Amino acid sequence: MSDGEHALVDTKGKFVQVVSDGRKRNDIEWLPGRILLSNKRLVLATNDGKRTIPLSKVSSVTASQMNQPLAQVDSYIKVQAGRNVTLISAKKADEFQEKLYSTLLDQTVVLVNHPAVKGGVVQDGGWEKGRLKLDGDCINLAIASGTFVELDIDDVGTVEAKEKTIRGDERPLLEVEHTIEGTSVETHITGTPRHVSLIEGLVRQGEQRNIADDVDLSDKETQVLMALYSGISPFKIPEFVDMEIEEVEDVYDRLMESDILEPVRTRREVQLEARGRSIASDAMADQ
Structure with a gap:
């Protein structure tokens, strides 16, 4: 390694280059090999040789789950460097991704x-x-x-x-x-x-x-969500939306069952989950 360079991750995995010099490749084949990350470069090595990606050239890193054309791996990250795009599926996936983002950012x-x-x-x-x-x-x-x-x-x-x-x-x-x-x-x-x-x-x-899937909410549930999203205290929701306390607590129960709210304390203090905020934001935009 060069002066000032030190290793961060050394693991095994699979990788494939899907775009070369701006052109999509049709002969996509995952190659097993060694994945080495330092503070200066990413090295993908196989028995036939190695490819080096300088971190200074990396412009985009995105994580993806398995899809049908790439079903040989459970998950991978897509690394773009210049006009080249490489997919990488590391065995120590979480450690590799965390170290890569940290080194870049x-x-x-x-x-x-x-x-x-x-x-x-x-x-x-x-x-x-x-x-x-x-x-x-x-x-x-x-x-x-x-x-x-x-x-x-x-x-x-x-x-x-x-x-x-x-x-x-x-x-x-x-x-x-x-x-x-x-x-x-x-x-x-x-x-x-x-x-x-x-x-x-x-x-x-x-x-x-936390993406907001299509959720069929009643008008009352939507009112409660929007009130919470606007910063109204959970204890003031009944008065704010003009509903009985028991009715609001029933709404809380249904929204918690749908992973839209999470309980904070035993007596009905709740806060929106990220999914709930996404739904509330969409609902407010439709008003």
């Missing part, structure tokens, strides 16, 4: 607006510099003003990716919905196209786990 400086939205209401905050660090399934953002934002990937409800004029320049923007102390908030993040793309690949995993 740790100490990255981005612009952050937090909270840009709180309880469905747009806030007056502005853009500040923030330094990003990964800690397991959490994205930690240390904001220049002293604020510390902990974004739990499993808590991500929705992610919107768009282009927007920020500080006079057209920039890629991520709008990430999650919770702070039980209240739905949006943290907005912008930076270089490469950094935003890498962060998007990470937070999309949480969104996919």
